[in-house]
Amino acid sequence: MSSASRNGSTKKTYSFLGPIGTFTELALAQVAEAKGAIAHPVSHVQDAIDDVIAGRAFRAIIPVENSVEGGVTATSDALAANPNIRIYGEYLVPVKFDLVARPGVALTDVRVVATHPVAYAQTRAWLSANIKKHTYLQSTSTAAAAADLLDTDGDHSIADAAVAASTITKHYKLKVLAKNIGDNKNAQTRFLQIGLAKGAAPKATGKDKTSVIVELPNDRPGALLEMLEQFAARGVNLSRIESRPIGDQLGRYRFNIDIEGHVEDAAVAEALKGLHRFSPKVIFLGSYPRADKKKSVHQGNNTNAAFAAAEKWIAKL
Numbered sequence: 001m002s003s004a005s006r007n008g009s010t011k012k013t014y015s016f017l018g019p020i021g022t023f024t025e026l027a028l029a030q031v032a033e034a035k036g037a038i039a040h041p042v043s044h045v046q047d048a049i050d051d052v053i054a055g056r057a058f059r060a061i062i063p064v065e066n067s068v069e070g071g072v073t074a075t076s077d078a079l080a081a082n083p084n085i086r087i088y089g090e091y092l093v094p095v096k097f098d099l100v101a102r103p104g105v106a107l108t109d110v111r112v113v114a115t116h117p118v119a120y121a122q123t124r125a126w127l128s129a130n131i132k133k134h135t136y137l138q139s140t141s142t143a144a145a146a147a148d149l150l151d152t153d154g155d156h157s158i159a160d161a162a163v164a165a166s167t168i169t170k171h172y173k174l175k176v177l178a179k180n181i182g183d184n185k186n187a188q189t190r191f192l193q194i195g196l197a198k199g200a201a202p203k204a205t206g207k208d209k210t211s212v213i214v215e216l217p218n219d220r221p222g223a224l225l226e227m228l229e230q231f232a233a234r235g236v237n238l239s240r241i242e243s244r245p246i247g248d249q250l251g252r253y254r255f256n257i258d259i260e261g262h263v264e265d266a267a268v269a270e271a272l273k274g275l276h277r278f279s280p281k282v283i284f285l286g287s288y289p290r291a292d293k294k295k296s297v298h299q300g301n302n303t304n305a306a307f308a309a310a311e312k313w314i315a316k317l
């Protein structure tokens with residue numbers, strides 16, 4: 001979980017999708033409490049999660065969704081598979097891509113372009129229009145694609161260019177062939193800070209999110225509506241809902257849901273109680289401050305005071 005530093009103090013380890021220069025590293029830079037900690041680069045999202053589970057890392061920073069490409073399925077499924085994981089924070093990173101190459105390579109020389117699949121999906125239109133006959137080479141991250149261009153140990157990438165974050169040339173001696181080549185100039189990726197479910201959970205701030213994973217009862221007409229009613233009846237807003245196959249057979253799904261509000265908000269807690277009564281499986285992933293710092297939308301008379309007054313009234317009946 002932590003390693004001894006040279007002066008004898010212990011530092012916490014944060015695993016992240018590396019190497020240096022990924023968008024995930026930009027997300028890690030936003031984690032105030034990780035300043036001065038050990039940043040441990042790994043090659044796959046699952047490796048970062050495994051580091052946390054095995055106690056090799058205190059926390060992991062992992063991508064969860066991109067505004068263009070949608071959910072990162074490896075993350076959604078890993079959260080469902082590991083009940084001891086909690087979310088401690090979320091971070092938004094604007095996603096701007098450049099096309100980079102070794103010095104001396106011109107845009108007209110480029111035949112093979114390497115990058116992470118989510119980055120390729122976000123730059124495909126530009127690449128198709130500007131490097132018509134290119135071949136795509138998949139990399140474990142955008143920065144790995146860039147770093148591989150410079151590998152001189154004999155097994156360097158067969159790519160001529162890489163699509164990477166526009167900050168990549170701070171880390172690698174590469175030349176920018178084209179700037180800001182993303183098909184959507186306002187793209188963003190949302191990242192999570194995850195850790196084991198122990199220790200202090202983030203306190204309610206009034207600008208929070210709560211994440212859960214919910215399975216529906218089998219063969220029950222209206223089960224999806226019943227799940228959503230738990231939130232609607234308490235005036236609780238959802239910011240995201242994604243269905244993922246459970247995997248045991250066709251037609252069975254679980255829902256990864258982000259709720260506006262904190263489990264300390266009575267309306268959210270009441271909605272979770274409702275889910276628990278009707279669903280065969282609810283995984284609580286945690287309550288944590290919202291990255292966009294917006295106040296959570298709650299509708300109707302559902303303040304903590306209103307719920308407390310209703311409880312008092314029942315008790316007196």
Ligand SMILES: O=C(O)C(=O)C[C@]1(C(=O)O)C=C[C@@H](O)C=C1
Pocket residue numbers: 017021022023024025063066072095116118119140141142143189
């Ligand atoms: O390859 C990187 O730089 C990453 O941090 C991964 C990742 C992703 O998984 O979505 C992050 C942001 C971009 O959308 C592209 C790739």
